Amino acid sequence: MAKELWEGNAAIAEAAIRAGLEAFYGYPITPQTEVLEHLSHRMIELGRVFLQAESEVASINMVYGAACTGVRVMTSSSSPGISLMQEGLSYIACSEVPAVVCNIMRGGPGLGNVQPAQGDYFQAVKSAGHGDYHMIVLAPSNVQEAIDLMVLAFDLADKYRTIAMLVADGAIGQMMEPAEMPPLRPLRKPEERGEWALTGARGREPNTITSLYLGAENLEVVNLRLQEKLRQIEANEVRWKEYDTEDAELLLVAFGTVGRICQTAVREARAKGVKVGLLRPVTLWPFPSARLAELAGQVQGMLVVEMNAGQMLQDVRLAVEGRCPIEFYGRMGGVIPLPDDILPELHKLEAAVGAG
Amino acid sequence: MAKGMVIIDEDRCKGCGLCVSVCPVNILRLAEGRFNAKGYPPVEVSDPEKCTGCASCAIICPDVVFTVYRRKRQPQPATAAA
Amino acid sequence: MATIDIPADMELVYQRPESLTPAHTHYCPGCTHGIIHRLIAEVLDELGLRERTIGIAPVGCSVLAYYYFNFDMAEAAHGRAPAMATGMKRTNPDKVVFTYQGDGDLAAIGTAEIVHSANRGELFTTIFVNNAIYGMTGGQMAPTTLPGQVSTSCPSGRDVELAGFPMHMAELLGGLPGTAYVTRQAVFDVRGIRRTKKALTTAFRAQLAGLGFTMVEVLSTCNTNWHMSVLGALEWAKDKMVGYYPLGDTKVSDAVRAMLEEK
Missing domain, CATH: 3.40.50.970 (Thiamin diphosphate (ThDP)-binding fold, Pyr/PP domains)
Incomplete structure (x- = not known):
């Protein structure tokens, strides 16, 4: 089609x-x-x-x-x-x-x-x-x-x-x-x-669909x-996309619309000689924690960009477990961060970790 | 000969007495000094010969304690029996 | 149970309907939920609907109704059974769908869902058990608690200046254009139980014929939380509840009337 x-x-x-x-x-x-x-x-x-x-x-x-x-x-x-x-x-x-x-x-x-x-x-x-x-x-x-x-x-x-x-x-x-x-x-x-x-208990035992399980042990079994x-x-089912991560020294992490904007930021930063890559989670749960942990061993720092006060940031930190510095740039209230907003943040991170 | 008969599933009974209150021939009572598996005094029939098989007890019973039979009005010829 | 010989000239006139499981209910002695469950089961058996029925249990004393009904059942969130039933019936028009709801479920937390389902003329049946109290949580004021009636959350009796008036759901829903058959019945005596069964039969037949939303409100007792004897509760209900909640049909659409006259 x-x-x-x-x-x-x-x-x-x-x-x-x-x-x-x-x-x-x-x-x-x-x-x-x-x-x-x-x-x-x-x-x-x-x-x-x-x-x-x-x-x-x-x-x-x-x-x-x-x-x-x-x-x-x-x-x-x-x-x-x-x-x-x-x-x-x-x-x-x-x-x-x-x-x-x-x-x-x-x-x-x-x-x-x-x-x-x-x-x-x-x-x-x-x-x-x-x-x-x-x-x-x-x-x-x-x-x-x-x-x-x-x-x-x-x-x-x-x-x-x-x-x-x-x-x-x-x-x-x-x-x-x-x-x-x-x-x-x-x-x-x-x-x-x-x-x-x-579907109607025709020729079979009745089916029941419930979320009620009286008794602590019963409900624990369901939870397990x-x-x-x-x-x-x-x-x-963990899914994510990577852009220019092979030789990346810095990593942007962003999802959704911001993930897309960060692709532009990566291009523009690369044009200026900054070796930056992007990881864009496609599944927010389950989260690509293992891959982020790997990349934490490769890059010198990460910049998480979101249209919120830093929510996915927490999952990135949990995945990285302090292996590299993580900075955050977020906009709220419906403001969309643009590449021109993100690039200075990237340069700050670059300076802080001494990359490049 | 009784016109009807009830079979009481005693262990289903909670001794609420609703059946006793509606029996038109007053032949139901709660047992005295006797308890079922649930710990209730179950319903019992005091005079089975008077049962009419009206099923009032079964109709008001919240716990499906009763199965009710009634004598057929005109006995069927043996050949017609299913 | 010991085997009992049934004389050959005796015929079976009453036994547990197939649409009820053999499970013993958790209801208190004398609670009328058991009667209403059985009536629904009898009607579904008589109409031959057990194998195409989906029931929805509420939150409240009858939350475990799926242990007692011998057909497919789901358990809804508090008050949301009519929305679930809407979702089920719209996708399964060949099935018979009903909700079984108490007064807190239907007339308080789920008021929006029942009113809109009724108004849309959803083709399911609601059995609304009104016992004027919250049973499962231990006897608090319900939307249908009578003025002056004592509960654990209106210990001096329901003050309508403070808590407002009890809801007349059958009248409210009967006034909506989407409803085909709405009635209020009571299971306080054998005659009332027979009438309730007849009403349930009408409701399920109207659902089968696709005539619109159907509801049978059933006045019920809660001797435990009313703090009365089983028989005392029945007397109080006949005396006080029926006075406040008149029995009878609040809606019989022309189509339902025609269905009933057809026979």
């Missing part, structure tokens, strides 16, 4: 359709609304389920209900709406049903604004809902990658019976770029739904199983 010009949000929505999305439940919120709008007509045209819910609380529980029956289902929202979904996410995680959630992040905290931001890193990676669990968190840095990761999100959610969350910021959601859509996959047939799914699954995901 040839490349076409796609707006990020519409591309995400269409990619979900191509991946076999059977039902979408969502609520309008800027800068995500185009996902819902695109699906509002495409899903109906295709005879699939689309419903605008009364709230994000309802949306995520509609997703939970549909997911219990083994269909491919998703919702999308933006930061404040994702906050409202935290309860449902926790239930879905414990119930081990597959679900896909898209967060087109905006500035916070509170109502914040509708500018692009990355302030939901902690929420997505560390603190979704209550209790011990993680979601698989995928962070695209351009429209094509958003399409590809949307499809991957469904496959990973199904494979591990877990939540896969696509986190993009409003810039990716709203930008237009040439991109190629995957072919339309056939929808899952009812008989292809998981054996665990609630969830943790084992998370370890498998960590072993199998």
Whole structure:
């Protein structure tokens, strides 16, 4: 299929359709609304389920209900709406049903604004809902990658019976770029739904889907199983991209829109003779900690750049464990750091560690 | 001959007495000095011959303690029996 | 149980419905949840729906209802069962979906979900068990606690100046255009139980026919947290609850009426 010009949000929505999305439940919120709008007509045209819910609380529980029956289902929202979904996410995680959630992040905290931001890193990676669990968190840095990761999100959610969350910021959601859509996959047939799914107990024992386990030992067993699954995901599903790291003496670490801006910063710095590379995590959870630890032995310092106050920074520090100095440059409130902002920070790091 | 009969699954009984209160022929009572596996005095039938098989006890019982039989109004010919 | 010989001229008139498991419930002695569970099971058996039913348990005393119903079930977050049911039924229109919810679940924390589901005319059935108290947490004030009724969180009795008035959910939902059949019944005596079963049959038949949202509110007792005897609770319920929450249908759409007349 040839490349076409796609707006990020519409591309995400269409990619979900191509991946076999059977039902979408969502609520309008800027800068995500185009996902819902695109699906509002495409899903109906295709005879699939689309419903605008009364709230994000309802949306995520509609997703939970549909997911219990083994269909491919998703919702999308933006930061404040994702906050409202935290309860449902926790239930879905414990119930081990597959679900896909898209967060087109905006500035916070509170109502914040509708500018692009990355302030939901902690929420997505560390603190979704209550209790011990993680979601698989995928962070695209351009429209094509958003399409590809949307499809991957469904496959990973199904494979591990877990939540896969696509986190993009409003810039990716709203930008237009040439991109190629995957072919339309056939929808899952009812008989292809998981054996665990609630499909009516015809000729079998009833299935139950619950997140309630009375008794400390019982719930610990469930938690141990969830943790084992998370370890498998960590072993199998870490994804990242590297740029100019072979001979790098300094390393930029950034994800999403900032990851893309940092590619420009690397080019410009290289033109000035600074041997800098970039590591861009594609999965924010699981995090490419092992690779960062390796690179910490190679480079003389790292600069983490984010559109927040330093959230992924903590995971970089945990991965590096003090093997090299780590500096941070962040902008908040919807301000996007530009290469001209990043380069001076890089030079400061260069001077501090004596590289070059 | 009794028109009906009830079978009581004693260990399901919680001794709430709802059945006792609705039995139209007053033949149900809670056991005295006897307890089931749950520790409740289970329901028992004081006079089985009076049972009409009305199933009121089963209808109000929250714990599915009763199975109820009723005498057929017109006995079927043996050939028609399933 | 010892084997008992059943005389040949006796016929079975009542036994545990197939849609109930043999599990003993955790409910208190005399709790009417068990009656309502059984009625749902009987109706699903009689309509031949057990193998295509998905039920949703709430948070509250009936949180473990999936141990007792012998068909596929999910456990919802507090108040969210109608949203889950919406998600299930929209993707599985051939299934029979119901939510089983208490008063705190449906009329307090889940008010948005039930009102919007009803208003959209979602094709599932809600069984709303109203016993005017929070049972599982130990007897706090519910949205349906009667004025003056004592609970652990309104120890001097519900003061409507402070806490507002009890919610009339059947009237509220019956007034919405998306609802096909909404009724309030009570399981305080054999007659009321029979009527409740009839209402449940109507609700599930209307769901099967795709006529709109259906809800059966069932007035229920909680002798434990009302601090009454089993029979005393029934008397109080008949005397006080029915006065505040009148029994009967609050919505029978023309389509449901036609369905009932058709037979």
